[in-house]
Amino acid sequence: MTTTMTSTKHLIVVVGATGSGKTDISLRLATHFGAPIISTDSRQVYKGIPIGTAQPTAEQLAAVEHHFIASHSLTDNFNCGEYEVQALARLEELFRAHDVVVAVGGSGLYIQALCEGMDDLPQADEQLRQSLMERLQNEGIESLLADLERLDPDYYAQVDHCNPSRVVRAVEVCMQTGQPYSSLRKGERHKRNFNIIKIGIEWERATLYDRINRRVDMMIDEGLEAEARSVYHLRQLNSLQTVGYREMFDYFDGTTTREEAIELIKRNSRRYAKRQMTWFRRDADIEWFNASDVESMIDFLDNKI
Numbered sequence: 001m002t003t004t005m006t007s008t009k010h011l012i013v014v015v016g017a018t019g020s021g022k023t024d025i026s027l028r029l030a031t032h033f034g035a036p037i038i039s040t041d042s043r044q045v046y047k048g049i050p051i052g053t054a055q056p057t058a059e060q061l062a063a064v065e066h067h068f069i070a071s072h073s074l075t076d077n078f079n080c081g082e083y084e085v086q087a088l089a090r091l092e093e094l095f096r097a098h099d100v101v102v103a104v105g106g107s108g109l110y111i112q113a114l115c116e117g118m119d120d121l122p123q124a125d126e127q128l129r130q131s132l133m134e135r136l137q138n139e140g141i142e143s144l145l146a147d148l149e150r151l152d153p154d155y156y157a158q159v160d161h162c163n164p165s166r167v168v169r170a171v172e173v174c175m176q177t178g179q180p181y182s183s184l185r186k187g188e189r190h191k192r193n194f195n196i197i198k199i200g201i202e203w204e205r206a207t208l209y210d211r212i213n214r215r216v217d218m219m220i221d222e223g224l225e226a227e228a229r230s231v232y233h234l235r236q237l238n239s240l241q242t243v244g245y246r247e248m249f250d251y252f253d254g255t256t257t258r259e260e261a262i263e264l265i266k267r268n269s270r271r272y273a274k275r276q277m278t279w280f281r282r283d284a285d286i287e288w289f290n291a292s293d294v295e296s297m298i299d300f301l302d303n304k305i
Helices: 022-033 058-063 080-097 108-115 126-139 141-151 153-158 164-177 205-222 224-230 245-253 258-281 294-304
Strands: 010-016 037-039 100-104 195-202 286-290
Touching: 010 022, 010 108, 010 258, 022 037, 022 058, 022 100, 022 294, 037 080, 080 100, 080 108, 108 258, 126 141, 126 164, 141 153, 141 164, 195 294, 205 224, 205 258, 224 245, 245 258, 286 294
Parallel strands: 010 100, 010 195, 037 100, 195 286
Antiparallel strands: none
16 A cells, blocks of 8 residues: 555556556446546546547446546646646545545556656757657657667666557657656655545456457447547547557558558557556555456455544
């Protein structure tokens, strides 16, 4: 358990890989504690893409009060720093009426922003950002990755090579400051005026991967292709640089077949899940539970709150 200070207010943070069942478990916990839910998912925050981001269903949203689900436009320049500001302000409001709030999502940086705060990095240089985005468009992410490997080999080794926004940001900071991006990420924890309890959901790997594959098939059946076509004209936006849409966009461009796109979504989702678990396993504050053992999660939390 991470406790920032003695407080009667508690933030339960539920983490886990994509496809691990975080939404259903967060609903069980929120119902038990009479708590609202705040999302820590960097893509579910956007309107217009509910299928590909696996947003909670209308029924689930009606069952428990949710925040940061379909709350922002795809064109919003939303990032970890902005999320930290807005989410802390929302938590302050929620804690006036509730002693417990449940946070759920698989975006490690958003969870870090909420629980610990982000490093004080320089603001984006708009001219440099535009130049890097043009390179991304014309030369592909491999060109920027080559720069990042030269400028900051440590961050190159850990960054998601399929996440253009993070690669662009890292290269941008290196060029702005003349220092490796990794050296500026101090990781100093900011104090919070509420208690933080983190629980993680784990599956045997083969079972998790099977769940991911089946969930992608379900997304296809629910209309992911049509959803991706509806936002295809916005494909350059940061909000759409994510698994599910990139592969569909390539299919629309004719560089892959529909069947290949679906298989790539499954493969890239599995790879993303592996990276998520690697990230979360580094956090010693997370108490891990088998996904099927919700009663043990509740017992553990009851003893902490």
